[in-house]
Amino acid sequence: MKKLRVVIAGxxxxxxxxxxxxxxxxxxxxxxxxxxxxxxxxxxxxTVAFDFGKLILDDQDLHIYGTPGQSRFDFMWDILIKDADRYILLVAANQPNGFSYAREILTFMNERVQVPFIIGMTHRDCPDALSPEEIADSIGIANTNNSPPIITVNPNIRTSVIEALSVLVSHEL
Ligand SMILES: Nc1nc2c(ncn2[C@@H]2O[C@H](COP(=O)(O)OP(=O)(O)OP(=O)(O)O)[C@@H](O)[C@H]2O)c(=O)[nH]1
Ligand SMILES: [Mg+2]
Incomplete structure (x- = not known):
């Protein structure tokens, strides 16, 4: 079975x-x-180092690494992203003051690897959540055919998380 290393940043x-x-x-x-x-x-x-979990999805052995959110642990981002086959950037839709930080994380990752990635908006069920268009704009993702998929995901719901991983696994650069 093919092993796929997936990083969850954000x-x-x-x-x-x-x-x-x-x-x-x-x-x-x-x-x-x-x-x-x-x-x-x-x-x-x-999170101060990482999270690690595993899932078999569509005949692929996913090794899933969660990163710390705080930038003082960015040495862990570096270690984790270097071996990543794909990644997801999670952004809380109800926290607009984090959008420019999300943009910085994206730059950090894309300076180190060129691998398929998607944007997952969380907290969309919360009051004051912004729309995907507003968020894409703020983090500098143009809405073109070449832009990464932007999806809504609720990390508390397993089916939602698996759907997000399916989008990630089938997305090519
Ligand atoms: N309602 C709602 N709650 C969410 C959603 N996503 C995450 N949460 C909640 O947000 C809180 C923070 O989640 P964590 O998983 O600790 O966040 P994290 O990204 O690992 O945080 P750091 O490690 O500190 O960067 C938890 O209480 C989650 O249940 C969402 O889409 N909707
Ligand atoms: Mg964490």
Missing amino acids: TVGAGKTTFVKSASDIDVVEIERDLTDKSLSVKKKT
Whole structure:
């Protein structure tokens, strides 16, 4: 079976760890710590190294790595993206102040690898979520035939996560 390394990148609290946990057939390795800066988010923990899970999808053995959201751990982004076959950038649709940060993450990744990727908008079920068009604009993705697929995904729902991974696996550059 073909092994495919998939990286889940994205902004702080976008839902990367939740995504890996929903996708995985095995117990997920999570390396998190308590958030010291509580103002960052309402949540208590943040990823400080990576998450790891596995899923067999369409006869492919997906190894799924979640990255930390905070840029002080960007040495982990570097380590994880270098071996990636594909990646997803998760962006929380209800946090517009994170959009320019999402753009920076995208630049970071695309400077290191040229692999297929998609944009997954999370928190679309939350109040004040912005539209895919507004988000694409803010993170600098032109709406053309060459642009990466932009989808809505809810990391809390396994079927939604698997659908996102199916789009990723079938997307070519
Ligand atoms: N309602 C809703 N909640 C979401 C969605 N995506 C993620 N969440 C919630 O957002 C919170 C943060 O999720 P995490 O998975 O810890 O986020 P993360 O991206 O790993 O965060 P860092 O590791 O700190 O960068 C969790 O409580 C999730 O349940 C979504 O689409 N809708
Ligand atoms: Mg995390």
